[in-house]
Amino acid sequence: MRCPVEATLNVIGGKWKAVLVWHLLEGGVLRFGELRRLLPGITQKMLTQQLRELEAAGVISRTVYAEVPPRVEYAVTAHGRSLRPLLEAMHAWGLQHCLQRDDDIAMPQNFVM
Amino acid sequence: MRCPVEATLNVIGGKWKAVLVWHLLEGGVLRFGELRRLLPGITQKMLTQQLRELEAAGVISRTVYAEVPPRVEYAVTAHGRSLRPLLEAMHAWGLQHCLQRDDDIAMPQNFVM
DNA sequence: CTGTATCCCGGTCGATACTG
DNA sequence: CAGTATCGACCGGGATACAG
Numbered sequence: 001m002r003c004p005v006e007a008t009l010n011v012i013g014g015k016w017k018a019v020l021v022w023h024l025l026e027g028g029v030l031r032f033g034e035l036r037r038l039l040p041g042i043t044q045k046m047l048t049q050q051l052r053e054l055e056a057a058g059v060i061s062r063t064v065y066a067e068v069p070p071r072v073e074y075a076v077t078a079h080g081r082s083l084r085p086l087l088e089a090m091h092a093w094g095l096q097h098c099l100q101r102d103d104d105i106a107m108p109q110n111f112v113m
Numbered sequence: 114m115r116c117p118v119e120a121t122l123n124v125i126g127g128k129w130k131a132v133l134v135w136h137l138l139e140g141g142v143l144r145f146g147e148l149r150r151l152l153p154g155i156t157q158k159m160l161t162q163q164l165r166e167l168e169a170a171g172v173i174s175r176t177v178y179a180e181v182p183p184r185v186e187y188a189v190t191a192h193g194r195s196l197r198p199l200l201e202a203m204h205a206w207g208l209q210h211c212l213q214r215d216d217d218i219a220m221p222q223n224f225v226m
Numbered sequence: 227c228t229g230t231a232t233c234c235c236g237g238t239c240g241a242t243a244c245t246g
Numbered sequence: 247c248a249g250t251a252t253c254g255a256c257c258g259g260g261a262t263a264c265a266g
Contacts, residue, residue, distance in 0.1 A: 002153075004207025005131050005200060011210075013126050015239085022118045032248055043240055048249065069247045070246080079210065086206055087118060089199045094117025096195070097124065128259080145228055156260060161229065182227045183266080 011057045012083065016042055016050045021059060021080060022087050029075045059083065124170045125196065129155055129163045134172060134193060135200050142188045172196065 012018040016039060023038050024030055030038070036047055051074060054060045059080035065071040076083075125131040129152060136151050137143060143151070149160055164187060167173045172193035178184040189196075 003132050003135070004204045005135050007207035007210075008203040009126065009131055013122065018118050018122055019116050022116070036248095044249070045241090045251095046239065049239095064248090067247095068246095070249080072248060082210065083206065086199075086202045089202050090121040091117045093196065093199055094120035098117060098120045149228095157229070158231095158261090159259065162259090177228090180227095183229080185228060 008086070011054075011059060012087075014050055014053065016046060017054055018087060018090065020050060020054060021076060021083055022091065024060060024074060024076045025081070025084055025087060029073050032072050032074070035074065054080075121199070124167075124172060125200075127163055127166065129159060130167055131200060131203065133163060133167060134189060134196055135204065137173060137187060137189045138194070138197050138200065142186050145185050145187070148187065167193075 012021060019039060020035065023035065027034075027038075032047070032051075035051075036042065036044070039047070051060065051062065055062050058077060061075050061077050063073045063075075065073070125134060132152060133148065136148065140147075140151075145160070145164075148164075149155065149157070152160070155163075164173065164175065168175050171190060174188050174190050176186045176188075178186070
């Protein structure tokens with residue numbers, strides 16, 4: 001990889017990754033089902049996959065509790081927490097951008113309100 | 114848009130978009146061929162496509178000069194300039210957290226688009 | 227020089243069924 | 247509850263040819 005900007009996009013540029021990290025930064029520790037409810041439209045498969053990739057990047061942690069019923073909790077790591085200013089900048093820019101040019105932006109096919 | 118973070122990713126989350134805007138913020142007005150040289154590996158088709166989508170989002174402007182040979186210049190709009198802090202944050206984060214292993218080995222010089 | 231227009235391959239993603 | 251497995255449709259994106 002030749003450009004740091006690209007490197008960052010590789011970490012949080014996935015279809016749901018930035019939003020996932022954003023929710024985990026806001027909500028603290030969250031369970032699998034809670035995350036699924038926070039992202040209407042995501043499939044179980046994609047949620048698992050994106051979480052695994054974020055975990056592999058060292059951004060989030062995954063804790064499995066040997067209980068019945070099973071419980072798995074996700075949280076941002078110290079490394080992931082360093083993304084907060086970036087995600088806040090994205091959130092702020094998105095707010096401003098949406099208000100001004102909402103109808104001009106091409107929405108993804110699976111866009112869910 | 115349900116989540117402003119997603120909205121921002123829709124604008125600069127494409128494969129080459131963030132890097133394109135980054136280069137245009139750094140280099141000012143750039144021609145099509147100049148951008149192509151700045152992004153080794155991008156195809157003509159993708160460059161055109163990503164530029165068109167950035168233009169549709171109001172981030173960059175496209176100016177065609179009726180000359181022979183043709184000349185088309187791209188530049189960030191005032192709206193696009195508001196992305197600078199965001200891209201700088203992405204650049205900084207990528208440098209700090211992901212790019213330690215990057216050396217100065219460039220693309221092979223026989224690599225021609 | 228700056229693009230369109232095709233073709234097509236591989237990965238992405240959703241749907242569904244099944245498991246510990 | 248929190249996954250895994252599998253199949254298939256879709257589309258992003260590369261290669262190539264052609265155009266203004």
